[in-house]
Amino acid sequence: MTIDGSGKTGPRVGEIAMAPVRFAMGLVDAPLRKLQKVAGLGGMATFFLLPNMLIFGIFVLLPFFINFAYSMTGGSALFLSDRSFVGVDQYARLFDCSNYLDPNSCAEDTFWTAVGNTGWFVVLQVTLMIAFSLVTALILNRDLKARSFWRAMFFFPVLLSPVVVGLIWKWILQRQGLLNFGLYGFGFDPYAWLNDRTWSFAAAVAVSIWAHMGFYTLILLAGLQAIPKDLYEAAEMDGTRSMRVFMRITLPLLMPNLLVVIVLVLIRAVQIFDEVYVLTGGGPGTSTLFLTQYIYETGFATQLRNPGLAAAASILMGVVLVVLTLVQLGLGRSSDKNGGRK
Template sequence: MAFERSRKQLLDNDAIAAWIFLTPALLMLGIFLIFPIAYLFYLSFTTGSFTAAGVRWVGFNNYLRLILNPDFWQVLSNTCYFTIATVIPSLAIPLGLAALLNRNIAWRGLLRSAYFLPSIVSIVAAGLGFRWLFQTDGPVNTWLNAIGISPIPWLGSNIWAMPVIILLSIWKQLGFNMVVFLAGLQAIPPSRYEAAELDGANAWQQFWYITLPGLRPTLIFATITTAIFTLRGFEQIYVVTGGGPLNSTNILVYYIYQEAFGQFDFGYAAAAATVLLLVALVLVYIQLQTWDEE
């Protein structure tokens, strides 16, 4: 009995100590994460006015406005197009580079550093560079003209403007995903490849039956993080196109910014931000569920 009593007392003391150490972190989490999310959700049911008129409860009107607004559906379509067209190359290209740079080739260290460089470059600076490259009289059109192709109004076309943004986003994400895949490749035991070679498996069969299954957790992580990166894309839109032309490059985050700080319609912007938050939470839930199955 004395042992059980002392054990319970020790556990109680450990629990108290744990709560004492966790309290500052929990307070910071509540102030800077939980409270803003709760306030955003509340704001989405109001007019969201910060003027003397005050905040007025409007219920589901902001969400109804979202559903009935054709601009919102265009922005949602742009966001889906932007996300899918960015995520797939942002996984395929770095995976190929990682598989190549995981071998003993010349200048491997230099190439790894060069490919990682976009990840540490400011996206605002990169956006300004891409805007200069793809302007009407910029270097890209100059090169096209030199090989006999008529100049393309990249940033002034509702067809070509989005591919420029997608190319910038892929370039920015390339280095990070390459490093993630390199770490995943180095975690696969070399003995698996040796056994496959003894069984007569060629390079493609080794990649398909050993590399890809071994990279499954890494692929899930890279897919979710890349999707979230594209969903919160703002700087590239703001710097390069400003959502134009004709709203063709306007995605959800930039649309929220326009409604909140351009139109000062904070309640409507909060409703759109809640939709974006729900999408991000679904992606995180899928990632956690998939990891639990590993």
């Protein structure tokens, strides 16, 4: 490396670093020029988009259509060619209910239990996640001591794998876990938190919030920091009370970020599976059985696996997600029109 008198690295470093790039470009230059002559400019655009289109097609679109085909077939055979066409029977079976609010009245009662659980989970998760991450972002946006440390602390769980998250909390909450060990020190009897229907559901919600809150806090924090400080100073000059500042200035200006967070939390909550599966396994009973776990177990894990039914359930879940996302996007667009930062 050559360093000149000014302390800057000399031009040779850049030249050396660029040499392999230049060599590679030299190799592809001639064939690409030939291709452009044949395919034209538009054709070149398609050529460069092709790898991504292929990946999307093979790993997203194709499985989607195969899944749809599975949902129209019956039996437990794995390969599509060995399966019999049953039309919409699988959907009909899922919807075969005398009272949708009572899973026991349905032919596929576990599906409706999972739907009910997931519904509750989504409501609690979205409400609490927004509340906690907003409050955390507001606190972290203040002039705290060691602010960077606290930001890192709140973001840290996001870096953990969901299985690790599930295991950590299992070790804390199980009968011989850390929580009971601590409580025992204060004279309390140990309690099997994860064997209690209410507590295990609450744990599923809480653990999921703990694991992902950092990410949403970060999005909201970025939104808060993008609000110009002098708007708050103008409000201060106007003698605006802090609650009114929050309701009339912070919240409306944070709305684009809040909408993004709501969409992301909602989609993730509907898809909840991994950390809760490790934590409770869906139990006790079916108290923490969620839709994705139902699909997974119906399709792959039970003795009498039914890929067709699982495929139908996942198509229904996909429809719900698409509808929710479209509603949120619509809301986002109207909020952009009615305000937002300019």
